[in-house]
Amino acid sequence: MRWVCPICHSAKLAPGRPRRDDVRRYCLPCSETSGRLVERTCPSRDAKTEKRQAARIAREQRSDERREARQAAWLSCWPGVLETMRSEWNDLAAWGADGRRRLRLAAFTLRVGKREWASGHAWNSRFVVTAGTYRPDALAVLLHEMAHVAVGLSNGHNGKWQDVYLKAAAEVLDHDLEAPANSQGMTSSIAAAFTPEWMSAHGIEVAPPPV
Numbered sequence: 001m002r003w004v005c006p007i008c009h010s011a012k013l014a015p016g017r018p019r020r021d022d023v024r025r026y027c028l029p030c031s032e033t034s035g036r037l038v039e040r041t042c043p044s045r046d047a048k049t050e051k052r053q054a055a056r057i058a059r060e061q062r063s064d065e066r067r068e069a070r071q072a073a074w075l076s077c078w079p080g081v082l083e084t085m086r087s088e089w090n091d092l093a094a095w096g097a098d099g100r101r102r103l104r105l106a107a108f109t110l111r112v113g114k115r116e117w118a119s120g121h122a123w124n125s126r127f128v129v130t131a132g133t134y135r136p137d138a139l140a141v142l143l144h145e146m147a148h149v150a151v152g153l154s155n156g157h158n159g160k161w162q163d164v165y166l167k168a169a170a171e172v173l174d175h176d177l178e179a180p181a182n183s184q185g186m187t188s189s190i191a192a193a194f195t196p197e198w199m200s201a202h203g204i205e206v207a208p209p210p211v
C-alpha cells in the first residue's frame with residue numbers, strides 16, 4: 001500500500017499495518033526540515049476504514065428505524081384491541097343475574113395514555129377508561145368500569161360489585177379466580193390474572209416485539 005507524506009506527497013510502499021516504529025510510516029526529509037516527526041498516511045486504508053464506519057452507522061440507523069416502527073405499530077393497534085375487548089365483553093353472563101347478558105351501556109370513551117397504568121371512571125351508564133401502556137392493567141380497569149355500569153354506581157365497590165367484577169373476570173379468563181381480601185386489591189389481582197399466555201392466545205402483544 002502507498003503511504004503518502006502530507007507535506008511533500010512522496011510515497012513509500014509498505015504493508016497496510018506497518019509496525020508503529022516502521023521507518024516507512026514517516027517522511028524523514030520532512031521530519032528533518034520541520035523538526036518534528038512527520039507521519040505518512042495511507043489513503044486507501046483510510047478510505048476502507050471510512051467506508052466500514054459509514055456502513056456500521058447506516059446499519060445502526062436502520063435497526064433504530066425498525067425498532068421505532070415496531071413500537072409505533074404496537075401503540076397504534078392498542079385502541080383497536082381495547083375496543084375489540086370492550087365489544088366482546090359487552091355480552092357477559094356476569095352482567096345480569098336475570099339472564100340478560102348485554103351491558104346497558106349508554107356511552108363509553110376509550111382513551112390511550114402514555115403512562116404505564118390505566119385509570120377509569122363510571123357514571124350513570126357511561127364510563128371512560130384511559131388505558132396505559134401496561135396492557136393487563138388496562139384490561140382489568142376496563143372490566144372494573146364495566147362492572148360499575150352493570151351493578152349501578154350506587155353500589156360503589158361493595159360486595160355486589162366485587163361479585164360481578166370477579167364473575168366477569170372468571171368468564172373472560174375462562175377460570176375461577178380467588179376473591180382478594182378487599183376491593184382495593186381487586187383490579188391488580190385481576191390484572192395479574194391476564195397472564196402472558198392469555199394475552200398471546202388473544203393476539204395481544206404485551207410489549208413491542210424485539211427487532
Ligand SMILES: [Zn+2]
Pocket residue numbers: 005006007008009010027028029030031038
Ligand atoms: Zn515529506
Ligand SMILES: [Zn+2]
Pocket residue numbers: 144148157
Ligand atoms: Zn371503581
